[in-house]
Amino acid sequence: MGSLFLTACGNLNSSSTSSTTTTTQSSSSGYQTTGQSSDSEYQSVIQNGSYLTSKARGVGITQNSENMLNLKAFESGLTTLSKTEFSPKDYIFREGQLLSKSTVQKWLSRKSSSNPTGLNPKDNGETDADKRNPIYVQQIEEQDYMKEENGKLVLAGITIGIGMNRKDYYQKEEYGATYTTTISKAKMIAEGKKAAAEVLKRVRKLKGASDIPIMICMFEQAPNDSLVGGTFYAYNVSKSSTLGTWKSTNLQSSVLPTTSESTAINDNDESSFTSFKNKIQNFFPNLAGVTATTKYKNKSLQELHVKITTQFYSETEIRSFTQYVAQAAKTYLPSGIPIDITIKGSDGDIQAFIARESDSSSYYTHVFDD
Amino acid sequence: MGSLFLTACGNLNSSSTSSTTTTTQSSSSGYQTTGQSSDSEYQSVIQNGSYLTSKARGVGITQNSENMLNLKAFESGLTTLSKTEFSPKDYIFREGQLLSKSTVQKWLSRKSSSNPTGLNPKDNGETDADKRNPIYVQQIEEQDYMKEENGKLVLAGITIGIGMNRKDYYQKEEYGATYTTTISKAKMIAEGKKAAAEVLKRVRKLKGASDIPIMICMFEQAPNDSLVGGTFYAYNVSKSSTLGTWKSTNLQSSVLPTTSESTAINDNDESSFTSFKNKIQNFFPNLAGVTATTKYKNKSLQELHVKITTQFYSETEIRSFTQYVAQAAKTYLPSGIPIDITIKGSDGDIQAFIARESDSSSYYTHVFDD
Known part of the structure; x- marks a missing residue:
């Protein structure tokens, strides 16, 4: 599995980044990608005109x-952590092709006589x-990072994410x-380090994975009632x-406004x-709900995602509100980080969208017309 | 009502277009707007820190x-038709303040002894x-267009939209x-012209409306089961x-793919x-639904709104699909018009958004992360 032979097909000719190359294989071969929307995003592998989905699709x-x-x-x-090791300029993303759905499901189950590869401990009979x-260990996902060599895509790096529980929910019956x-x-x-060492040992034995960099990223699952997803806490x-040195990610996530907890x-x-x-919530006689999720690195804000919900009585109200929110965002929200704001009506349908990239001073606004 | 005295309040200082001006009134006064996100969008009137909602709010x-x-x-x-008569560079938008909710409701009802102002015909007893x-006459809406004069906002133009039925739905009991x-x-x-003449006569009598331009726009309501909203067919x-010359808008809307009807x-x-x-629908092993609504003027495409729905199994699938769709849009969809594409998951939640302005060759893409 050191190299891939994908049939050239389709023709996304406008894509500056996709390429179709004839190799020395007997059949015409090459590869096709989704194209790249920016230097900081991966292009992804397309096979026979369709997306090459994960071998463990759906487990997550x-x-x-x-x-x-x-x-x-x-x-x-x-994906974000992978970029530090496998730059989107040099690597192409492929959904995990080494670990199958049944393999991952077995690893995520308890160890037992019928499931010797389970990474979770045996049932000790206690309730x-x-x-x-x-x-x-709640979840495991593989991401593959490919490079072009002589017109072929070869596996050049693997990232494995391992999601660890702080709360394990169970039924007694x-x-x-x-x-x-x-x-x-x-x-x-501690349990995460054990699991990571075992996973590395197993992945190293798979075809094409014996001598390429393998990045293992440890994720703390958020509780079921959390309004923000979990966070990666370490990688290797x-x-x-064997494993390299463990490094802390120094990432944190939170919800605004803060709650009593x-x-x-x-x-x-x-x-x-x-x-x-x-500034926002009293724009209309009826109140608007305004919440946000944040992402921090080294206690410094990296991303802000704002959600606003209110009842609109007309399209013109949506347009006026969107302009007002964009102005208020410019005035009050922190600069230098990517921010997005989604505005939904009381029925939950998105009505408008406002966003600023990290390197921009102006906000992009879009009102959904129909 | 020739001028407005709004209390200056709040401070959207970053807004280049909002202004607060002290007038000669005894209390500090001036006006505030939502600010302007682009030259082609109206800024709207804010009063006492809140949006000045329509006097007939909710009727629509x-x-x-x-x-x-x-x-x-x-x-x-x-709003789009109004721009041809009241340019966003010169006018500020205000939600209708002349016609109250009860006035509009009476106009939209049938004429009767208890409702002499009804624009719809008497009940003739037939079923x-x-x-x-x-x-x-199904709906009526007023939009006000304001100009600044000596630091005050004065009403400088009115647009009235009148929505006409091609199908009237009714119950016998x-x-x-x-x-x-x-x-x-x-x-x-014919009925629309009659209603327009009557509405003009009535609006001309309202304060501040006797000698300013009044634009009346006639809208054909789409049937209840239509997948695209109705269209304005004429304006005056x-x-x-009295009314000026009737002009045809030459607008049309449609849904793609076309149906048997x-x-x-x-x-x-x-x-x-x-x-x-x-190109899109077979990207995943599971099929994607792809539909669009169009807006035409003089048989020439003006806007294209695409909706894609598919089941995603991972965040990486959403990212890859979004890139792919953007590339396919670049390759296949018409150039020179604004296009937006919303991508939803099978649960109906928006997952990604892609758009191109009319004067741009590149697509803006955004994946909703949380």
Whole structure:
């Protein structure tokens, strides 16, 4: 599996980044990608005119069904971390092709006589929250990073994300009440390191993976009732048969406004958001709901995602509100970071969208007309 | 009502277009607007820190409750037509302040002894679709266009939209089956001209409206089951006590792909869309739904709004699909017009957004991360 032979097909001729190259193989071969919308985004592999989906497609949805925000945070965070090791300028993204759905499902289950590869501990028969063995490893995902060599795409790097539980939800009987085993941060980290070492050992044996960099990224799953998905806390780049040095990501996520149970990661950002919120919410006689999720690195704000919900009585109200929100965002929200604002009506349908890239001073606005 | 005295308040200092001016009034006064996101968009009036909502707020929702696409098409079309007479460079938008909710509701009802101002005909007692008097006038909306004079905002133009039925839905008994009276195009136009003349006469008597331009725009309501909202078919600019010359808008709307009941307005655009659709819908093993609404003027495409729905299994699939769709749009969709593409998951939540302004060659893409 050191190289891929994809049939050239379709013709996205306008794509400056896709390429179709005839190799020395007997059949015409080459590869096709989705094209690249910016230097900081990966182009992805297309095969026979269709997207090459993950061999473990769908496992993430099953494993995060109680809080889909975890899946979004996990996968987008995994791609972001991968960029530090596998630059989008040099690598092409491919959905994981080494680990199959059944392999990942077995790894995520408990170890047992019928499932020797389970990464989670054996069932010890206990049902008490503090006595039972919890499920530590909640999700695993593989991302492949490819390079072109002589007109062919070859696997040049792998990222594996491992999602670890701080809370393991379980039933004592089928369809019964849900109980929770809480896992300490230290225990989560320790179990994560064990799982990472085992996963690395197994992946190294797979075709094409014996001598390429493998990045393993550790994710703390958010609780089921969290309004923000989990966060990657550590990663490790292995260039041999063993793990490299563990590095902290220093990432944090939070929700604004803060609740009685949460404190702000940065007080200045919180007060900026509060000013913005106050400016917005009384625009109409009816109140607007204004919330945000944040992403921090080293306590410094990296991303801000604002959600506004209000009842609109006309299209002109939507247009006027969108302009007003864009102006208020310019005045009150922090500069130098990417910000997006979605405006929804009381029926939940998106009505307008406002965004600023990190390197821009102006906001892009769009009102959904139909 | 020739001038407005709004209290200056708040401070959207970053807004280059909002202004606060002290007038000679005893209290500090001036006006505030939402600011302007582009030269082609109106800024709107803010009063006491809140949006100055329409005096007839909510009537449009009631009158279009069976097909809200009509309301969106009506209001955004009304604003677009107004721009030809009241340029956003010179005028500031204000929600209608002359016609109250109860006034408009009376006008939209049938004429009767208790409702002498009703624009729709008396109930003739018939229930047969072809014998009864249908409701011709379905909705009326006022938009005000303001100018600054000596630091004050004065009413400088009015647009009135009148929505006319081609199909009037009615019940023979309360909660009974719904029947339909079909109104011919000629009859709709004739009734619309009568209603417009009457409305003009009434509006001319209102304070501040006696000697400013009044634009009256005639809208054909789409049927309740239409997948695209109605269209403005004619307009009239009055600068006196009577109507001016009627002008045709030459606007059309349609849905793509065409159905058994509809034909394409322009075959080339339809085949471009079909190529795009074919390229997209087999990207994943599961099929994607691809539809579009179009707006035409003089048979020439003005706007294209594409909607794509598919089931995603991961965030990376959303990112890859978005890039692919942007590339396919670049290759297949017509150039020189504004295009937007919304991508939704099978749960109906928006996942990504792609748009191109008319004067741009590149597409803006945004993936909703959380």
